[in-house]
Amino acid sequence: MNEKQTANETSAACKEGSGGVIDVAVIGAGPAGLTAGLYAARAGLEAVLFERIAPGGQLAQTEHMENYPGFPDGSNGFELAFAMKQHADRFGVNHVGEEVSSVDFTQNPKVLRTAFGEYRAKSVIIATGARPRKLGLDLEEELQGRGVSYCATCDGSFFRGKSVMVVGGGNTAAADAIYLSRICEKVYLVHRRDKLRATAIYHKRLEDLPNVEFVWNAVPRKLVADEGALAGVRIEMLETGEERDIAVNGLFVAVGTEPNTEFLDDALTLDETGYIVADETGTTEVPGVYAAGDVRTKVLRQVVTAVADGALCAEEAAEYLAI
Ligand SMILES: Cc1cc2nc3c(=O)[nH]c(=O)nc-3n(C[C@H](O)[C@H](O)[C@H](O)COP(=O)(O)OP(=O)(O)OC[C@H]3O[C@@H](n4cnc5c(N)ncnc54)[C@H](O)[C@@H]3O)c2cc1C
Incomplete structure (x- = not known):
């Protein structure tokens, strides 16, 4: 041949x-x-x-x-x-x-x-x-391409000027949050522990970004949709058991x-x-x-x-x- x-x-x-x-x-x-x-x-x-x-x-x-x-x-x-x-x-x-x-x-x-x-x-x-590993939440599949994404660099630009959430604590989650902070108005970085697993170089860069908010000891429990698109994520604060609703248009899953x-x-x-x-x-x-x-x-x-x-x-x- x-x-x-x-x-x-x-x-x-x-x-x-x-x-x-x-x-x-x-x-x-x-x-x-x-x-x-x-x-x-x-x-x-x-x-x-x-x-x-x-x-x-x-x-x-x-x-x-x-x-x-x-x-x-x-x-x-x-x-x-x-x-x-x-x-x-x-x-x-x-x-x-x-x-x-x-x-x-x-x-x-x-x-x-x-x-x-x-x-x-x-x-x-x-x-x-x-x-990419999924979160396993209800609506996750239906909302993929309608707010739920597994690739920030692929889909980030769809959320220009909007609020988004990144879930995860490794290098991918950290890099995604940094990347999205340049495009989006606000980035919530949700991680189940109280510090990132990501390489140290990412920590300083993230801490210096005014539009990135860390949400420690928390896991997403529910996706909230409005007219077929993601409108928010309900998270559980693991230390207290409290639930918190965060309004976001984009959810970037980076959990491995x-x-x-x-x-x-x-x-x-x-x-x-x-x-x-x-x-x-x-x-x-x-x-x-x-x-x-x-x-x-x-x-x-x-x-x-x-x-x-x-x-x-x-x-x-x-x-x-x-x-
Ligand atoms: C968003 C993102 C950012 C990343 N950033 C970096 C970075 O900055 N630096 C870095 O070094 N790495 C980065 N990585 C990781 C890097 O892309 C991977 O480590 C690398 O692509 C792995 O290469 P691979 O060939 O082993 O597998 P893959 O790139 O996953 O390729 C596997 C291919 O096999 C095909 N395939 C699967 N099953 C079958 C089947 N049954 N029959 C036929 N075809 C099949 C798939 O369609 C795919 O094309 C990133 C990954 C992602 C998702």
């Missing part, structure tokens, strides 16, 4: 029954998957990336990133994701725009299933990333992420929170199957660690295929 081949041609060529067996199937085209594809293709392997939405993953939702090396003025996540895709494409990575719904790693070649058919691959790199591993069923061992158990090279318990990026057990889930994982997994897959 060559880089000019279309996704459909790739799809037809690799499907079960057509005789095609992919060297390296990469599930997920975020930073980890795109890098894995790039490294595999540069190693002379046929690499096929399966992506259910659009290449870029969470990176494509990140407006401004300050911690990816080589960009002293920061980088735009969407542009960086696009450049990563172009880079992978230049070396002949193929794309299949389908969601992998199940896998069978008990046979060789390994089998990937989508709504459109079955694919077979000699090795598989799982790079399906993670998604969950791995996209449901499609694996019991094909691989997952840790207690659902992340794939894999070592620093991405090697899992199944020979020829690797896990890269946010989806695997690791200490730091960032773009820089995701791309490093992608490179390592492709190298491991190349070594496995050379055996």
Whole structure:
């Protein structure tokens, strides 16, 4: 296959029954998957990336990133994701725009299933990333896109000049509150403890912002809607049990992420929170199957660690295929 081949041609060529067996199937085209594809293709392997939405993953939702090396003025996540895709494409990575719904790693070649058919691959790199955790409140789903958001940089501008709430205490919540303070009239930062878990640098910056109000020892209990849009959030003050209604148009939920591993069923061992158990090279318990990026057990889930994982997994897959 060559880089000019279309996704459909790739799809037809690799499907079960057509005789095609992919060297390296990469599930997920975020930073980890795109890098894995790039490294595999540069190693002379046929690499096929399966992506259910659009290449870029969470990176494509990140407006401004300050911690990816080589960009002293920061980088735009969407542009960086696009450049990563172009880079992978230049070396002949193929794309299949389908969601992998199940896998069978008990046979060789390994089998990937989508709504459109079955694919077979000699090795598989799982790079399906993670998604934001929800609060689990009534109306949360209905109000998503109508006030409830999981991505401040994506949706913040819809709340220009309005009052919003950020829930969470980690780096994402802190960064979201800082970002929103530039756009919104007022930002409530609600956290279940009495101090943030976020890196110290965020604390000082937040304390200096006049339109950010910390609401400590509190959790959201109820979403209040008006004419189909969020109008406020009822919070419970954990120390006293009192309830407080805060009128906001936007609620930004930043309480962590969950791995996209449901499609694996019991094909691989997952840790207690659902992340794939894999070592620093991405090697899992199944020979020829690797896990890269946010989806695997690791200490730091960032773009820089995701791309490093992608490179390592492709190298491991190349070594496995050379055996
Ligand atoms: C709002 C926000 C801000 C962030 N800011 C920063 C930052 O400033 N600096 C930083 O370093 N990191 C930041 N991150 C984290 C960073 O984006 C992630 O660590 C990184 O994108 C992880 O890359 P990944 O490739 O492992 O997974 P992801 O980026 O999650 O990509 C996984 C891809 O797999 C696809 N997929 C999932 N399941 C399937 C399936 N079954 N079949 C096919 N495709 C599938 C998804 O659609 C997705 O495209 C931020 C994240 C968010 C959400």
